[in-house]
Amino acid sequence: MSRNSDRPLSPHLQVWRWGPGMTVSILHRITGSGLAVVGLAVLTWWLWAIAAGGDAYATFTTHATRWYGLVVLIGLTWAFWQHLLSGIRHLVMDIGAGFELKTNRFFAVLTIVGGLFLTALTVFLILGVNQ
Numbered sequence: 001m002s003r004n005s006d007r008p009l010s011p012h013l014q015v016w017r018w019g020p021g022m023t024v025s026i027l028h029r030i031t032g033s034g035l036a037v038v039g040l041a042v043l044t045w046w047l048w049a050i051a052a053g054g055d056a057y058a059t060f061t062t063h064a065t066r067w068y069g070l071v072v073l074i075g076l077t078w079a080f081w082q083h084l085l086s087g088i089r090h091l092v093m094d095i096g097a098g099f100e101l102k103t104n105r106f107f108a109v110l111t112i113v114g115g116l117f118l119t120a121l122t123v124f125l126i127l128g129v130n131q
Contacts, residue, residue: 020108028086031079041074082115
């Protein structure tokens with residue numbers, strides 16, 4: 001079987017210019033996986049600690065309030081908001097809206113900025129309530 005050199009090849013990642021739409025799409029996959037794996041592990045540990053009693057819950061709280069626990073919890077908060085906003089963006093696109101280049105780019109950037117803003121707002125409100 002001979003190969004026709006005039007036949008177009010599938011585009012590779014090196015052909016595409018990086019853009020906000022690609023970033024949001026990749027982040028949607030990463031945050032979904034992170035929420036499923038890390039988020040489920042933390043939720044399971046928290047529920048187990050509640051069921052196991054005061055000492056187990058104190059251990060969970062100790063780890064959750066240390067710097068590495070806060071990094072994980074803030075990261076999960078960002079992943080939640082980013083994934084939610086990206087899902088809403090995809091839902092809008094599924095109904096046929098937002099495919100124009102400028103509109104698509106605007107909402108992709110808005111998704112990233114919105115995820116960061118809502119994460120900061122959530123952390124601010126939680127820290128404000130606890131003080």
